[in-house]
Amino acid sequence: xxxxxxxxxxxxxxxxxxxxxxxxxxxxxxxxxxxxxxxxxxxxxxxxxxxxxxxxxxxxxxxxxxxxxxxxxxxxxxxxxxxxxxxxxxxxxxxxxxxxxxxxxxxxxxxxxxxxxxxxxxxxxxxxxxxxxxxxxxxxxxxxxxxxxxxxxxxxxxxxxxxxxxxxxxxxxxxxxxxxxxxxxxxxxxxxxxxxxxxxxxxxxxxxxxxxxxxxxxxxxxxxxxxxxxxxxxxxxxxxxxxxxxxxxxxxxxxxxxxxxxxxxxxxxxxxxxxxxxxxxxxxxxxxxxxxxxxxxxxxxxxxxxxxxxxxxxxxxxxxxxxxxxxxxxxxxxxxxxxxxxxxxxxxxxxxxxxxxxx
Amino acid sequence: xxxxxxxxxxxxxxxxxxxxxxxxxxxxxxxxxxxxxxxxxxxxxxxxxxxxxxxxxxxxxxxxxxxxxxxxxxxxxxxxxxxxxxxxxxxxxxxxxxxxxxxxxxxxxxxxxxxxxxxxxxxxxxxxxxxxxxxxxxxxxxxxxxxxxxxxxxxxxxxxxxxxxxxxxxxxxxxxxxxxxxxxxxxxxxxxxxxxxxxxxxxxxxxxxxxxxxxxxxxxxxxxx
Numbered sequence: 001x002x003x004x005x006x007x008x009x010x011x012x013x014x015x016x017x018x019x020x021x022x023x024x025x026x027x028x029x030x031x032x033x034x035x036x037x038x039x040x041x042x043x044x045x046x047x048x049x050x051x052x053x054x055x056x057x058x059x060x061x062x063x064x065x066x067x068x069x070x071x072x073x074x075x076x077x078x079x080x081x082x083x084x085x086x087x088x089x090x091x092x093x094x095x096x097x098x099x100x101x102x103x104x105x106x107x108x109x110x111x112x113x114x115x116x117x118x119x120x121x122x123x124x125x126x127x128x129x130x131x132x133x134x135x136x137x138x139x140x141x142x143x144x145x146x147x148x149x150x151x152x153x154x155x156x157x158x159x160x161x162x163x164x165x166x167x168x169x170x171x172x173x174x175x176x177x178x179x180x181x182x183x184x185x186x187x188x189x190x191x192x193x194x195x196x197x198x199x200x201x202x203x204x205x206x207x208x209x210x211x212x213x214x215x216x217x218x219x220x221x222x223x224x225x226x227x228x229x230x231x232x233x234x235x236x237x238x239x240x241x242x243x244x245x246x247x248x249x250x251x252x253x254x255x256x257x258x259x260x261x262x263x264x265x266x267x268x269x270x271x272x273x274x275x276x277x278x279x280x281x282x283x284x285x286x287x288x289x290x291x292x293x294x295x296x297x298x299x300x301x302x303x304x305x306x307x308x309x310x311x312x313x314x315x316x317x318x319x320x321x322x323x324x325x326x327x328x329x330x331x332x333x334x335x336x337x338x339x340x341x342x343x344x345x346x347x348x349x350x351x352x353x354x355x356x357x358x359x
Numbered sequence: 360x361x362x363x364x365x366x367x368x369x370x371x372x373x374x375x376x377x378x379x380x381x382x383x384x385x386x387x388x389x390x391x392x393x394x395x396x397x398x399x400x401x402x403x404x405x406x407x408x409x410x411x412x413x414x415x416x417x418x419x420x421x422x423x424x425x426x427x428x429x430x431x432x433x434x435x436x437x438x439x440x441x442x443x444x445x446x447x448x449x450x451x452x453x454x455x456x457x458x459x460x461x462x463x464x465x466x467x468x469x470x471x472x473x474x475x476x477x478x479x480x481x482x483x484x485x486x487x488x489x490x491x492x493x494x495x496x497x498x499x500x501x502x503x504x505x506x507x508x509x510x511x512x513x514x515x516x517x518x519x520x521x522x523x524x525x526x527x528x529x530x531x532x533x534x535x536x537x538x539x540x541x542x543x544x545x546x547x548x549x550x551x552x553x554x555x556x557x558x559x560x561x562x563x564x565x566x567x568x569x570x571x572x573x574x575x576x577x578x579x580x581x582x583x584x
Contacts, residue, residue, distance in 0.1 A: 072487045072488060078482075080478070080481075084481070084482035085482075086479060086482070098487075101487040101492075139486065140485070
């Protein structure tokens with residue numbers, strides 16, 4: 001299953017030029033800073049930008065190129081940032097709008113998966129932001145799409161609503177057996193939702209691949225902003241330390257703990273560790289308060305010219321990578337070089353409950 | 360005081376109703392085009408549409424008289440096709456009234472369509488609705504307040520019309536003698552009692568219509584589906 005794109009679009013002085021074969025399956029994050037062209041690319045894929053030139057094809061169908069297939073005939077689902085529910089219809093009316101045109105028989109499944117039952121009789125203007133997005137997702141799923149495009153559906157929501165909406169989005173690919181392309185500028189959403197990611201910067205493709213690999217690559221810093229830079233590691237829950245209220249885990253055979261969380265022993269977690277939360281020592285440190293120390297070897301060392309900082313990519317074993325951001329002065333003082341064995345001091349860890357997909 | 364002759368009132372209502380329906384049919388596509396086009400000709404069309412707002416009705420009526428005259432191209436074609444003249448006829452009045460009230464239909468509709476914007480139409484396209492489908496089932500219902508406002512204003516404006524009717528229609532009972540003309544004539548012949556009665560009826564009718572519309576409009580928006 002695949003989506004191949006080779007397009008060009010100039011709009012108000014902004015130039016979008018992307019050539020990429022999307023490997024679809026699960027959720028693919030389309031990631032980049034604001035203004036990188038993510039939403040625009042999604043609009044081109046769906047046929048909403050008539051000014052785009054080039055080719056778009058999905059599976060064996062040409063959507064743009066030799067012919068142009070209008071949006072209504074592409075079999076895509078699109079969830080807009082602002083939901084775009086029809087205000088002249090109630091929630092059930094919005095859902096039926098889709099069913100009438102697709103003949104979908106999924107109504108029950110969609111209502112159940114997204115918990116829409118209590119909302120059905122409500123007026124659209126009476127819904128909260130998160131409820132609106134759930135209805136919008138439901139409406140889109142009722143068109144029986146073959147590819148679901150989501151354009152920052154959580155951008156307008158506060159943190160609590162995001163946290164509530166995330167699990168609904170995460171279960172879509174499996175529940176309805178359809179690939180999702182998910183636009184976001186949040187690393188947190190990428191690590192919590194996506195299996196693969198495609199990174200855009202300045203209207204161009206910067207990188208693409210599995211989330212963990214792509215996020216750990218240093219050149220992503222440009223797209224995500226220095227302070228968002230970080231890495232994703234896989235951890236297994238080993239036990240709960242009830243006396244000190246800590247959850248004990250293992251990452252690549254090394255111990256790691258975090259404030260107690262309600263996770264089962266044996267569960268696999270994805271941890272996100274920001275580069276700036278990782279400090280480096282050349283000997284195993286003693287007499288410091290930081291408990292999480294991972295042994296690793298420097299794979300790459302990149303000095304950032306014109307700044308005080310340098311970034312390190314560490315191999316911590318088990319094909320896992322950790323990224324650190326320290327000062328250039330520290331690099332010089334400690335005499336760090338590629339290939340050195342070092343200790344990474346991890347100041348803070350955030351995680352996602354979702355187990356890793358296989359493979 | 361004798362009961363006034365109500366035929367002119369009835370004729371005014373008929374004229375206003377036919378004109379409003381006719382305007383809905385031609386004004387809606389025009390307003391949609393104006394709201395969505397990027398064509399350079401748009402300001403010209405907008406200016407032409409707004410002309411009746413600034414021109415004295417007599418000027419419009421004068422041009423209509425010339426255009427409708429059986430000696431002109433349009434008037435001649437009409438007479439050859441139908442056997443009757445456009446001037447001093449009900450049909451002529453409808454055409455003239457429609458143009459005279461065009462801005463009252465097109466401007467509220469255009470604003471309403473612009474307020475709907477591209478968003479819902481794009482959403483409809485992603486939900487597999489074709490262009491016509493999306494227009495009738497999304498844009499039009501979402502712009503329903505504009506439709507209602509345009510229809511009421513066109514209706515009211517046509518009821519209150521005087522100058523254009525006088526120029527194009529004259530004063531033929533049952534054909535072109537609408538209520539404003541009838542009142543004018545009664546005042547001319549100093550029949551104040553009849554003028555009072557018709558004026559009062561028109562005042563009450565107009566106020567009731569507008570009150571009804573504003574009351575309906577104030578209520579929670581109508582839900583469909």
